[in-house]
Amino acid sequence: MTKIIPNTIFNFLFILFLFGLCGCATYSLNRIPVHSTKYYQVKTKDGRILTLMRIRPRTLKPDPVLLLINSPHLNHFFWNLHPSVDLPKYMARRGWDVWAFTFRSIKESEADKKLYFEDYIFYDLPAVMETVKKMTHTKEIAALGYSFGSTVLTSYLMETKDPFISRAVMVAAPIRYEFPLTDSFYLGLESGVADNVYFNLANIKESVQRDFSETALEPIPEPIIKFYHSLIHTGGLEYDLSSFKIPVLFISGKKDNLASTQNMLFSFHQLGSKDKTFREFGKSNFYKSDYNHYDLILGKDARNEVYPYIAGWLAEHE
Amino acid sequence: MKSTLILPAGWLNMNKKRILLFLFLLTGCAANRVIYPVSPSYEKIYFAKTEDGWQLAVYHYPPKGVPQGKPPVVLCHGLNQNYLFWDLTPEWSFARVLSEKGFDVWSVSLRGSGRSTKPGWAQFLELNQLSPELLEQHQYDIRKFNWNMDDYILKDLPVLIDFVKQKTGYSTLSWIGHSMGGMAMAAYLGLNPDPSIENLILIGVPGKINDPKTDLLQDIIKQEPLLKMSLFINTRNLTNLTAPISDQLHGPLQILSYNTQNMTKEILARFNTHVIENTSPGVVTQMKLMVQKGDFYSSDQSRNYTAQYHKIQAHLLCVAGKLDNLATPSSAHFIYNAASSQDKTYRLFGVANGYSADYGHNDLILGKKAPEEVYPYIIGWLEQH
Numbered sequence: 001m002t003k004i005i006p007n008t009i010f011n012f013l014f015i016l017f018l019f020g021l022c023g024c025a026t027y028s029l030n031r032i033p034v035h036s037t038k039y040y041q042v043k044t045k046d047g048r049i050l051t052l053m054r055i056r057p058r059t060l061k062p063d064p065v066l067l068l069i070n071s072p073h074l075n076h077f078f079w080n081l082h083p084s085v086d087l088p089k090y091m092a093r094r095g096w097d098v099w100a101f102t103f104r105s106i107k108e109s110e111a112d113k114k115l116y117f118e119d120y121i122f123y124d125l126p127a128v129m130e131t132v133k134k135m136t137h138t139k140e141i142a143a144l145g146y147s148f149g150s151t152v153l154t155s156y157l158m159e160t161k162d163p164f165i166s167r168a169v170m171v172a173a174p175i176r177y178e179f180p181l182t183d184s185f186y187l188g189l190e191s192g193v194a195d196n197v198y199f200n201l202a203n204i205k206e207s208v209q210r211d212f213s214e215t216a217l218e219p220i221p222e223p224i225i226k227f228y229h230s231l232i233h234t235g236g237l238e239y240d241l242s243s244f245k246i247p248v249l250f251i252s253g254k255k256d257n258l259a260s261t262q263n264m265l266f267s268f269h270q271l272g273s274k275d276k277t278f279r280e281f282g283k284s285n286f287y288k289s290d291y292n293h294y295d296l297i298l299g300k301d302a303r304n305e306v307y308p309y310i311a312g313w314l315a316e317h318e
Numbered sequence: 319m320k321s322t323l324i325l326p327a328g329w330l331n332m333n334k335k336r337i338l339l340f341l342f343l344l345t346g347c348a349a350n351r352v353i354y355p356v357s358p359s360y361e362k363i364y365f366a367k368t369e370d371g372w373q374l375a376v377y378h379y380p381p382k383g384v385p386q387g388k389p390p391v392v393l394c395h396g397l398n399q400n401y402l403f404w405d406l407t408p409e410w411s412f413a414r415v416l417s418e419k420g421f422d423v424w425s426v427s428l429r430g431s432g433r434s435t436k437p438g439w440a441q442f443l444e445l446n447q448l449s450p451e452l453l454e455q456h457q458y459d460i461r462k463f464n465w466n467m468d469d470y471i472l473k474d475l476p477v478l479i480d481f482v483k484q485k486t487g488y489s490t491l492s493w494i495g496h497s498m499g500g501m502a503m504a505a506y507l508g509l510n511p512d513p514s515i516e517n518l519i520l521i522g523v524p525g526k527i528n529d530p531k532t533d534l535l536q537d538i539i540k541q542e543p544l545l546k547m548s549l550f551i552n553t554r555n556l557t558n559l560t561a562p563i564s565d566q567l568h569g570p571l572q573i574l575s576y577n578t579q580n581m582t583k584e585i586l587a588r589f590n591t592h593v594i595e596n597t598s599p600g601v602v603t604q605m606k607l608m609v610q611k612g613d614f615y616s617s618d619q620s621r622n623y624t625a626q627y628h629k630i631q632a633h634l635l636c637v638a639g640k641l642d643n644l645a646t647p648s649s650a651h652f653i654y655n656a657a658s659s660q661d662k663t664y665r666l667f668g669v670a671n672g673y674s675a676d677y678g679h680n681d682l683i684l685g686k687k688a689p690e691e692v693y694p695y696i697i698g699w700l701e702q703h
Contacts (some may be wrong), residue, residue, distance in 0.1 A: 178651060182670035197669055254641065257670035262648040265528060277530075283573045284532040284643040290676075 033058045034092045037080075040135075044127040046119075048104045051076065052131060055088045056097040063097035064318055065132060065141040067165075071148035072103040072120060072224060078216035078297075082208050085298045090307050096314070097136055101128050103152075105218050115221045121156045129164055140166035142314055146297060147172050147259065148228070151237065157246070158239040167247040167317045169310055172259040172296050175267040176236035184257060185232050197257050200292035203299045212298060236263075242272035249313045251306065253291030254282025277313060281306060350561045354588045358405045359414050360425065363433065366481040368473045372465075375433040376481060377401050379413050379423035386420040389490045389516055390482055391700070393425040395593075396497025396522075397601065398553060400432035401425040402592045403496065403683065410585055410684055415693050421700070424482045428474050428499070429465055431595040437463040466600030466617045470502045471509070479514060492517035492700060493632075496683060497524075497645065501623075504653055505614060508626025517703050518632040518659075519696060522679050524645035525652030526624050527612045534570050534643065539609045553597050561590040577641045577678030580685045589684060627656035633703050634659040637696065639677030640668025663699065667692060 040052040053076045057063055068088065070078050079100050080086045088098040103124050104115065132141060143165045145153035150173030157165060177185075184197055199209060231237065248271060252264040261280050268278050281291040288301045296306055360377035367373055393413055395403045404413040404425050416423045427434045482491055493515050495503045500523035507515060527535065560567060564586040565578060572578060578586070604617050613624035634657050638650035647666055654664040667677040674687045682692055 178648070180664055182666060182668070183672050184670040255676060257640075257668065260647065260670075262646070262651060265648050269529075279530075280532065282532075282641075282643070284534040286533050290641060 034089055040131060042101075042127045042131045044104075044123040046123050048123065050101055050104065050124060050127060052099060052101045052128060053079075053088070054097070054099050054135070055092045057092050057095055059095065062136070062138065063095055064314075065136050065138050066091055066096045066098050066314065067128070067132060067141055067143045068098065068100040069125075069143060069145045069149035069153050070100065070102075071146060072105070072152070073148065073218055073220045074146075074216050075102040075105075075218050076100040078212070081211045081216060081298065082205070084205070084300075084303055085208060087297060087307060087310075090303065091311060091314075094311050094315070099128075099132055102218070105221065115223055117152075117155075117224060117227045120152045121159055125152065125156050126160075129162065133164065140164060142167045142169070142317070144169040144171065144310070145173060147293065148174065151175060151231070154237060154241075154244070155239070157244065158237075158241075165246065167249075167314075169249045169251065169313070170264075171251045171310075172253060172256055172293050173250065173264060173267070174231075174236070174259040175264070176241075176270065177232060177263050178266040179235065181232065182257060182260075198293045200253075200255050200289060200295050200299070203289045203291065203295045203301065205300060208298050212294065236267070241267065241270040244271045245273055247275035247317050248273050248277070249310070250276070250278045251296060251310070252278070252280050253293060253296050254280055254284070255290040255292040256296070258293045275317075279309060350558055350587070350591045354561065354584070354591045356402055356406060356588060356592050357408070358402060359408070359411065360405070364481070364485070366477050368429070368477050370469075370473060372429045372435040372473075374429060374435075374474060374478060374481075375401070375427040376478065377405075377413075377425040377427075377432075378485075379405075379417040379425065381420045381422050382418050384420050385422070386701070388421065388700070389488045389492055390422040390424055390486045391416055391492045391494060392478065392482055393423065394493065394495040394499030394503065395425075395427070395431070396495075396499050397605065398431075398595050398597055399496075399593050400595050401427045402432070403589075403680075406585065406588050406593065406684065409689060412683055412693055412696075415689065416697065419697055419701075422486060424485075426478050428470050428502075430598055437596070437598075463598075464600050465598050467498070467502065467505075467604045468616050469600075470498075471506050471623075475502060475506045479512070483514060490514050490516040492519065492703075494519040494521065494696070495523065496521045497679065501614060504627060504630060505623035507630045507632065508623055508628075509621075511629050511631055513631075515632045517635070517700065518630065519635045519637070519699070520650070520653060521637045521696075522639055522642055522645040522650065522682050523636070523653060524649040525627060525654075525656065526614065526649060527609050528646055528649050529612060531609065531612075532643065534573060535609050538570065538574075539606045554594050557590040557594040561587045564590045574643050574679065576680040576684070577639075577676065580641075580675045580678060580681040580687075582686055585684050589680065624652075624656075627653055628658050630657035631659055634662040635696070635699050636662070636664045637682060637692070638664070638666050639679060639682050640666055640670070641676040642679045642682075644679045661703070665695060 035056050035058050038054045040054065042050045042052055044050060068079060079088050088100060091098050103120055141164060143153055145168065150170040153168060154175055250264055250268050252259060252261045254261060265278065268276065281287050281296060283290055287305050291299055296302060360379050362378045364376040364378060365373045366376055393404045395401055405411045408414065413423050413425050430436055483489060491514060493503050500520035503518060504520065504523065565583045568578065600617060608614050613622050615622055634654065636650050636654040638645060638647045640647060651664060654662055667673050667682060669676055673691050675685065677685055681688060
């Protein structure tokens with residue numbers, strides 16, 4: 001008798017241990033490991049060189065492709081400033097082949113002074129699309145435009161009607177402006193506006209904010225600033241948005257002053273897409289905080305609140 | 319048979335506890351009124367009578383200092399509130415500031431609020447408020463327990479406008495409406511364009527409910543039983559109870575009504591103790607209809623008030639709060655866009671316009687810096703018109 005009791009307990013514990021081991025193993029099978037990040041260089045038609053970043057899951061089947069288009073005043077480092085705010089890896093773990101890139105900038109040579117908004121649409125984006133097409137052999141991709149990147153994406157779609165992009169996510173997208181504008185627009189965006197206009201300081205880690213200004217920010221070419229100002233004062237892109245037909249998700253932050261909910265709703269209602277969704281990230285939709293412009297991607301809770309919403313919508317529209 | 323009559327053990331004990339709790343809460347409510355006193359500074363109170371026999375209280379703040387010589391200004395509170403919204407403390411008193419600037423100010427309480435006629439059952443729940451004087455004025459009437467927004471628009475507003483015009487001798491006036499007080503006037507002007515409203519100032523007024531609706535609003539209108547119970551719920555005492563801890567609460571109603579970070583604890587407590595009034599089921603049902611449909615309809619759905627906003631001709635100032643979740647910036651912008659006024663202004667109160675904070679719904683008047691930021695803006699606009 002004295003021997004049986006410890007044996008039963010031992011057996012029970014051993015079986016439990018085996019169960020646990022299997023459980024852990026199946027769990028890790030479920031998780032898609034992520035390949036190390038790869039970088040590519042692409043030459044545009046007019047001879048400029050762009051850097052592309054690719055993060056893909058280590059799976060055998062071809063993955064759906066997601067192209068991240070950030071604002072031209074940011075580089076691709078914006079997407080992985082910190083492991084806690086890494087949207088590409090988050091998406092790659094969910095089975096997406098994620099691409100990001102940096103638009104041409106003024107750093108490289110003097111010729112860049114002739115940089116125009118149209119260069120992004122007719123040279124940069126087509127070159128990126130071509131590379132993605134060649135490397136992934138896919139017929140259609142999803143695109144996510146962030147901030148001014150969505151303005152570029154919208155213009156690209158309206159100009160080229162490229163069927164390669166089959167669905168789009170617009171995060172904090174300034175597309176059209178409903179007048180009257182706020183003073184910070186009239187005063188000039190680049191001059192002396194407090195941080196809390198673009199960040200909800202309570203919703204962002206200090207280190208992330210510091211890294212953002214040290215690593216992710218790029219100088220904005222002067223013609224682009226001028227173009228943006230003209231956009232603001234004329235009410236935004238002049239395309240007939242009713243011919244915008246692909247499924248689209250709009251994401252806005254309640255506190256956002258650059259791409260305010262008001263202006264984004266104004267643009268959203270003009271879109272011709274039958275399948276369109278608008279989501280505002282603020283307390284009135286039961287999120288932890290009212291999001292501002294940059295914290296939609298870099299916020300403390302973005303990983304738990306914004307990313308899952310984007311991933312969910314993209315999974316629904318795969 | 320006998321056993322069924324025996325009450326469960328400890329019943330008596332439980333009941334005692336409940337009675338004690340009830341008494342504790344009752345004294346708590348009464349205590350709040352002592353801890354957070356208000357001292358409204360109106361000079362005289364008048365009563366206007368509607369055609370269906372309701373008495374409406376009108377509080378007069380005559381001009382102090384140099385009179386502006388401008389048409390009288392009428393202040394109208396919002397949903398479930400009373401005139402104290404405009405005169406909560408000496409510092410946060412828009413009515414007082416206006417009268418000191420030389421305006422002739424008339425602050426009104428719509429039916430069911432302030433010292434206007436109220437349902438009779440409130441008599442029992444607001445024992446601590448009752449005085450022989452109030453009883454004499456028939457403030458409480460057991461037959462008058464239900465009313466809706468159409469009553470405000472069709473019965474209260476014409477009487478109030480006529481009353482102020484008659485008392486002052488002016489043929490025009492400026493109307494300042496917060497939230498529902500502005501909605502009612504916008505709807506009234508849409509129905510019968512009244513030239514006597516010269517200036518219309520709408521503070522946090524939703525023109526329509528934006529599409530897509532927020533989860534918060536959708537969730538609230540799903541609480542059908544709760545809304546129907548609004549006949550019996552005493553909202554006033556509910557908020558009164560939570561007044562001392564109101565700065566700690568971050569529930570759905572708080573998100574809808576103010577930006578907690580932009581209000582001081584004292585103001586919040588006073589607001590919850592004195593300003594909130596009891597709900598009428600008719601008004602709640604009509605608000606629910608508005609959230610469901612997007613547009614503002616009459617209670618029998620025969621009239622769409624939102625569709626009539628283009629008839630507004632008065633000089634218009636729309637004031638919106640960036641963090642307002644009831645009258646969102648785009649919702650307030652809707653009336654601005656729709657009105658055919660020659661002279662109209664839209665102002666958003668948020669950090670993007672250089673203000674100290676992003677304003678919520680009630681903090682447009684009661685916010686920390688509202689007396690320094692919002693009041694001067696509105697008064698400046700009034701002086702120009």
